[in-house]
Amino acid sequence: MKIDRAEVIVTSPNRNFVTLKLTTDDGVTGLGDATVNGRELAVVSYLTDHVVPLLLGLDAHRIEDTWQFLYRSAYWRRGPITMAAIAAVDMALWDLKGKAAGLPVYQLLGGASRTGMMAYGHASGKELPELFDSIREHRELGYRSIRVQPGVPGLKAIYGVASNTGLAGNKGVRYDHEPAQRGALPMLEDWDTRAYLRHVPTVFEAVRAEFGPELPLLHDGHHRMTPLQAAAFGKSLEPYDLFWLEDCTPAENQEALRLVRQHTTTPLAIGEVFNTIWDFQSLIREQLIDYVRAASTHFGGISPLKKVMDYAAQYQIKSGCHGPTDISPVGFAAQLHVGLAIHNFGIQEYMQHGARTNATFQQSMTFVDGFLHPGDRPGLGVELDVDEAGKYPYVTAYLPYNRLADGTVHDW
Ligand SMILES: [Mg+2]
Numbered sequence: 001m002k003i004d005r006a007e008v009i010v011t012s013p014n015r016n017f018v019t020l021k022l023t024t025d026d027g028v029t030g031l032g033d034a035t036v037n038g039r040e041l042a043v044v045s046y047l048t049d050h051v052v053p054l055l056l057g058l059d060a061h062r063i064e065d066t067w068q069f070l071y072r073s074a075y076w077r078r079g080p081i082t083m084a085a086i087a088a089v090d091m092a093l094w095d096l097k098g099k100a101a102g103l104p105v106y107q108l109l110g111g112a113s114r115t116g117m118m119a120y121g122h123a124s125g126k127e128l129p130e131l132f133d134s135i136r137e138h139r140e141l142g143y144r145s146i147r148v149q150p151g152v153p154g155l156k157a158i159y160g161v162a163s164n165t166g167l168a169g170n171k172g173v174r175y176d177h178e179p180a181q182r183g184a185l186p187m188l189e190d191w192d193t194r195a196y197l198r199h200v201p202t203v204f205e206a207v208r209a210e211f212g213p214e215l216p217l218l219h220d221g222h223h224r225m226t227p228l229q230a231a232a233f234g235k236s237l238e239p240y241d242l243f244w245l246e247d248c249t250p251a252e253n254q255e256a257l258r259l260v261r262q263h264t265t266t267p268l269a270i271g272e273v274f275n276t277i278w279d280f281q282s283l284i285r286e287q288l289i290d291y292v293r294a295a296s297t298h299f300g301g302i303s304p305l306k307k308v309m310d311y312a313a314q315y316q317i318k319s320g321c322h323g324p325t326d327i328s329p330v331g332f333a334a335q336l337h338v339g340l341a342i343h344n345f346g347i348q349e350y351m352q353h354g355a356r357t358n359a360t361f362q363q364s365m366t367f368v369d370g371f372l373h374p375g376d377r378p379g380l381g382v383e384l385d386v387d388e389a390g391k392y393p394y395v396t397a398y399l400p401y402n403r404l405a406d407g408t409v410h411d412w
Contacts, residue, residue, distance in 0.1 A: 017361075119347070248268065
């Protein structure tokens, strides 16, 4: 089974996706996701100019060897662009191996450790009635766990609130499917940490009063707090029994979690922007987090994702893979196969793709009564309709960014 062809396919059905398609000499195809939100074309160049020429003629069964070759021979290792490119190759090779074996990938990773994986959805609203409606809509869709992102009084547009409107450069378009808006420049949102810290605990108090103590609730701090602010925030949320507080501080400063951890028992999740197991090394060993947020696409693929989750399992730390819509259906399937197989699955973020994306990527995945399953088709269970993909060329799009009232750029 030799790699005969490698194509990089860019399509933008509801948002931009970069997909690597490998074809073997006996005509079997495998897919990998290489999408880096807002920087998609950098990965296209990395793959097309520097990876595709190295793949032709390689034995497609040698997944680990190919991964190590691409990681170590580059010398300039890590980083989102490099690791997304390697991830695409890794996923495509697992897809091929599954098809060659006639088995879904999770069977090759040890088989199912559960019948389905609990997913959480994104509820949001600028005011409480809109937020409550959003929570009810998600429960009607089957979600048994809900991420809650409220608006903050005095702020016009902040991360995670789908009905954002109002600042210069902000088109006021709902972003249920994707916060990266199409256009030549990123949208501007606003931010005030003190207002946020005061307001959000009152929202969780109201949500608990309305929906009761059972419903698992999550919240994403999106890297916007200092360590001390995050510590105080985690403490103030303790009465509302969060499933997790995510990205409470900027992830690149991992030492910050030590301070946060000393002050709060609110469970912590971090790592969607991490690229390798080394970024989690001390966080896992020192038990400074409860959930690993790595995504297959930005973490080098299925092989390293399985390794970091196995490492985390020794410390009773669970998975909580990043799963918004910039993880393509291919990348999403990849982490579902890992999640089904590992013992320490925690929860899976699931922000559903739009109709055009689902028509472009045909998926065997199911979502029933709040539980995800990757399906039992051989390989990853995703096929790309290239005719459909060809209808939607790349469109420039960026994630929004933040400025404080005095004009200072802040973490979004
Ligand atoms: Mg997040």
